[in-house]
Amino acid sequence: MPTQNIPTERLDNLAREAVVTVFDSMVGETVTWKDSSCLIENAAGDLLTKLPIAEGLYAIVVSWVGDANGKVMLVLPKAAAERFALKLFDLPSLDWLEGDSEEALQDTLGELGNMMVGLVKGGLTKWYPNLALTTPKVLKNRRMKVDTAAMSFRRQYTFEGFGSELMIDFCCE
Template identity: 85%
Template sequence: MPAQEVPTERLDNLAREAVVTVFDSMINETVTWLSRACLMENPSGDILAKLPISKGLYAIVVNWVGDAKGKVMLVLPKEAAEHFAMKLFDVPSLDWLEGDSEEALQDSLGELGNMLVGLVKGGLTKWYPNLALTTPKVLKNRRMKVDTSTMSFRRQYHFEGLGSELMIDFCCE
């Protein structure tokens, strides 16, 4: 079943619900939806340009396969990613953690990716009952590559939370 058969409103609601739920349940943080962009219709409308990423970014990428193929990528500016990890671990600074603070940060972002895409998968099972998820990849200072020539759907969602702006990129073949 092609991705365009999933009602667009459902994908919009799913993106909003998943982000709001995951940040609220993991760290009791309110996240507000700002806008969306369809990159299939307007490739130059990439929301990443709106994010404050001059100090770096983290992208959490999870793929799904089965009845459909696609990707979800959550992009957080570096400071927002650190703020998330500090709230998750309940520490005033990542330096308070034992061991490698970068590894702890990436592990916490991987858990964020697991929860987020688990909610997305649950919301898609009405249309795609057989989906499997990959292990989240946490990318530092880069984002996933998307070959739009193989995509039937690509939409980005822009949020505000953790004192910053955040973005989700959904892609389906």
């Protein structure tokens, strides 16, 4: 079944539900949906430009393969990623962590990606019962490359949380 047969409003709701649920369940943070943009119809509508990423960003990318192929990328400005980790660890500073705080931050963000894409996969299995997930990849100061020409669905959603804007990029072949 092609991706476009999944109702667009269901994909929109799935993306919003996954982000809201994962932040609430992991760290009790309320995030609110702000905006969306369809990058298939509007290539100039990349919402990444709205994020405060001058100080850096983290992108967490997880793909799914099987009955359908796609990716989810969650983009957090550096400050928001650090606030997430501090809330998860219940610490006043990442310096309190033993060992490499950058490695701990990236591991934490990988777990965030696992949980979020697990929720997305659960929502897609009605249409695609055979899906497998890849291991999350955490990218620092860059994001995934997507060939929009090969996608039948690509939308971005912005949220507000951790005193910042966050973005999810959701695409399917």
